[in-house]
Amino acid sequence: MAEHKNTHLLPITVEDLTVAYRETPVLWDVDLEVPPATLMAIVGPNGAGKSTLIKTVIGLIEPSAGRVLVYGKTYHEQRHLVAYVPQRGSVDWDFPTNALDVVMMGRYGALGWVRRPGRAEREKAYNALKTVGMEHFADRQISQLSGGQQQRVFLARALAQEAQIYLMDEPFQGVDATTERAIVQVLQALRQEGKTVLVVHHDLETVPQYFDHVLLLNVRAVASGPVAQTFTPANLRRTYGSKAEMFFK
Amino acid sequence: MDILNLIFTDYTIRTVALGAAVIGMVSGVLSAYAVLRKQSLMGDVMSHAALPGVVIAFILIGVKAPLPLMLGAAIAGWLGTLLMMTITSQTRIKEDSAMGIVLAVFFGLGVALLSWVQRQGNANQSGLDKFIFGRAAALVEGEVVLMSLMGLVVLLLVLLFWKEFKLLTFDREYAAAIGFNTRTLDVLLTTLIVVAVVIGLETVGVVLMSAMIVAPGVAARQWTDRLGRMVALSGLFGMLAGVAGALISSLERGLPTGPVIVLAASVITLLSLLFAPQRGIVWAWARARANRRHLRAASVLESLYHMALHHGDPLHPHPLRSLEAALPGRDVAHALRQLSAEGLVREALPGAWALTPAGVANIQGLLHDMRMGTPPADVVQAAL
Numbered sequence: 001m002a003e004h005k006n007t008h009l010l011p012i013t014v015e016d017l018t019v020a021y022r023e024t025p026v027l028w029d030v031d032l033e034v035p036p037a038t039l040m041a042i043v044g045p046n047g048a049g050k051s052t053l054i055k056t057v058i059g060l061i062e063p064s065a066g067r068v069l070v071y072g073k074t075y076h077e078q079r080h081l082v083a084y085v086p087q088r089g090s091v092d093w094d095f096p097t098n099a100l101d102v103v104m105m106g107r108y109g110a111l112g113w114v115r116r117p118g119r120a121e122r123e124k125a126y127n128a129l130k131t132v133g134m135e136h137f138a139d140r141q142i143s144q145l146s147g148g149q150q151q152r153v154f155l156a157r158a159l160a161q162e163a164q165i166y167l168m169d170e171p172f173q174g175v176d177a178t179t180e181r182a183i184v185q186v187l188q189a190l191r192q193e194g195k196t197v198l199v200v201h202h203d204l205e206t207v208p209q210y211f212d213h214v215l216l217l218n219v220r221a222v223a224s225g226p227v228a229q230t231f232t233p234a235n236l237r238r239t240y241g242s243k244a245e246m247f248f249k
Numbered sequence: 250m251d252i253l254n255l256i257f258t259d260y261t262i263r264t265v266a267l268g269a270a271v272i273g274m275v276s277g278v279l280s281a282y283a284v285l286r287k288q289s290l291m292g293d294v295m296s297h298a299a300l301p302g303v304v305i306a307f308i309l310i311g312v313k314a315p316l317p318l319m320l321g322a323a324i325a326g327w328l329g330t331l332l333m334m335t336i337t338s339q340t341r342i343k344e345d346s347a348m349g350i351v352l353a354v355f356f357g358l359g360v361a362l363l364s365w366v367q368r369q370g371n372a373n374q375s376g377l378d379k380f381i382f383g384r385a386a387a388l389v390e391g392e393v394v395l396m397s398l399m400g401l402v403v404l405l406l407v408l409l410f411w412k413e414f415k416l417l418t419f420d421r422e423y424a425a426a427i428g429f430n431t432r433t434l435d436v437l438l439t440t441l442i443v444v445a446v447v448i449g450l451e452t453v454g455v456v457l458m459s460a461m462i463v464a465p466g467v468a469a470r471q472w473t474d475r476l477g478r479m480v481a482l483s484g485l486f487g488m489l490a491g492v493a494g495a496l497i498s499s500l501e502r503g504l505p506t507g508p509v510i511v512l513a514a515s516v517i518t519l520l521s522l523l524f525a526p527q528r529g530i531v532w533a534w535a536r537a538r539a540n541r542r543h544l545r546a547a548s549v550l551e552s553l554y555h556m557a558l559h560h561g562d563p564l565h566p567h568p569l570r571s572l573e574a575a576l577p578g579r580d581v582a583h584a585l586r587q588l589s590a591e592g593l594v595r596e597a598l599p600g601a602w603a604l605t606p607a608g609v610a611n612i613q614g615l616l617h618d619m620r621m622g623t624p625p626a627d628v629v630q631a632a633l
Contacts, residue, residue, distance in 0.1 A: 109427030
């Protein structure tokens with residue numbers, strides 16, 4: 001990686017990143033530059049390391065080698081600029097709380113230790129729920145929400161963080177069409193505001209329609225860049241192997 | 250009335266009741282978190298692992314002073330928990346096996362040390378074995394004050410870190426991502442659970458104290474969908490169980506306190522599992538039954554409607570027997586009587602039934618709903 005690059009202007013720079021669970025590499029020597037105001041899809045087959053990449057960016061996983069920079073500094077220093085939407089299935093939705101309370105958790109980082117959320121936090125959380133069209137469900141116990149509604153609550157929680165960068169792990173997994181439309185609209189609005197959004201995505205068909213940038217990942221970064229130049233049959237074949245043929249039929 | 254009188258007049262019973270109330274409330278509050286974190290069994294490890302700590306503390310100082318014994322229990326319980334967490338994270342051994350290993354090793358060591366101490370002829374050791382099944386009658390005022398102070402600190406810390414513990418319990422990764430040190434929080438919450446266990450150790454006993462870290466939380470979850478209410482209710486349930494159990498056991502000579510407290514907690518939990526609104530098993534069962542009855546009635550209405558349509562008249566009557574032939578194995582007569590009570594069908598001729606206009610409207614609405622994506626007729630049939 002050339003040292004003269006102005007990494008502080010780039011929302012995310014990944015340099016020579018290798019992550020291994022025990023002896024098996026999950027990510028191998030990945031380089032990635034995410035330009036500002038982009039809506040980038042991360043696609044690749046199962047086990048390609050898509051979620052691992054996101055979790056490494058936000059410091060949940062320690063890399064074996066390489067580093068990640070957020071606007072030129074470590075994630076630790078720039079945490080307030082990054083919002084995260086985990087996979088919906090990563091939590092137990094039978095937890096005793098309601099939608100508004102979950103969204104309010106998006107403000108906890110800014111509040112810091114011990115300080116309690118107050119009216120300002122409630123308002124921000126309510127507005128975030130409104131943005132995803134869920135304000136009527138503010139009082140609803142979260143286990144009584146549909147999968148799509150739960151996903152929108154998670155998105156609202158990230159919006160409440162008021163960040164510059166949004167990292168989302170499979171937000172379209174098992175959601176209804178209404179939710180998918182609502183989420184895409186929110187993501188595109190974020191890009192309009194100059195925010196940067198990275199989305200782990202499964203549905204190859206919608207990549208050109210929803211996203212402007214794409215990272216093709218299969219342990220190694222096969223290709224990344226604007227969808228028009230990067231999302232090509234040749235690159236997809238290099239990412240998915242023979243399975244890619246199914247997509248072009 | 251006698252019991253109430255005794256609580257206010259009898260020094261021993263008042264002390265016991267107060268002590269048990271503190272134990273129940275503190276372990277109840279922490280049990281809400283243990284249950285939500287799916288670490289209910291951790292209490293088992295902690296309490297069993299505490300036994301060698303109690304005995305070693307006694308060996309070191311030679312008297313049964315409450316503070317050193319509690320400290321010994323806390324250190325051993327904490328070490329056991331830490332060891333269990335380390336085994337889980339550093340090896341391929343799963344959590345349940347790690348719990349089993351730590352529990353057995355520590356408890357075994359505790360029992361071995363205990364029998365060794367008992368053979369040493371130190372008269373002070375008598376009563377140390379009560380730590381296994383618990384004995385409320387042994388409580389003295391000083392201990393209750395000590396337990397209350399420790400409990401107060403635990404509860405204050407739960408309040409202070411309310412938002413952090415909530416986040417940690419609901420979504421650990423997110424907590425880490427937005428900058429909370431989840432390892433520190435884990436250790437803190439685990440330590441609070443250890444303290445809650447230690448407070449009740451002498452009264453409830455190491456074998457059954459773990460139940461106090463499970464039962465109140467499970468019971469409280471049944472009644473509410475808010476964390477705050479659940480924690481409060483859990484503390485209340487624990488307190489009730491503690492007081493009830495301690496009083497009953499101290500009134501009847503020879504009843505060990507631990508099992509009676511745990512039985513009281515179990516009764517509360519059982520009632521909650523059965524009868525809590527929404528989540529109670531009894532209501533779920535009643536809802537399923539009402540649903541089945543509803544579907545059965547719908548299928549009778551539907552058959553009647555389709556048969557009548559063959560005659561070009563939705564109000565055309567049909568003998569009970571043809572309906573029974575169309576719906577073999579169902580209690581058609583019973584369903585017809587119900588529908589008739591609701592005014593949806595009528596016995597037009599002796600032994601022959603027809604839809605009423607209201608019944609026609611009802612079945613047409615149902616059929617419309619089904620086409621809109623609600624269960625189709627074969628699903629309705631299968632459910633009967």
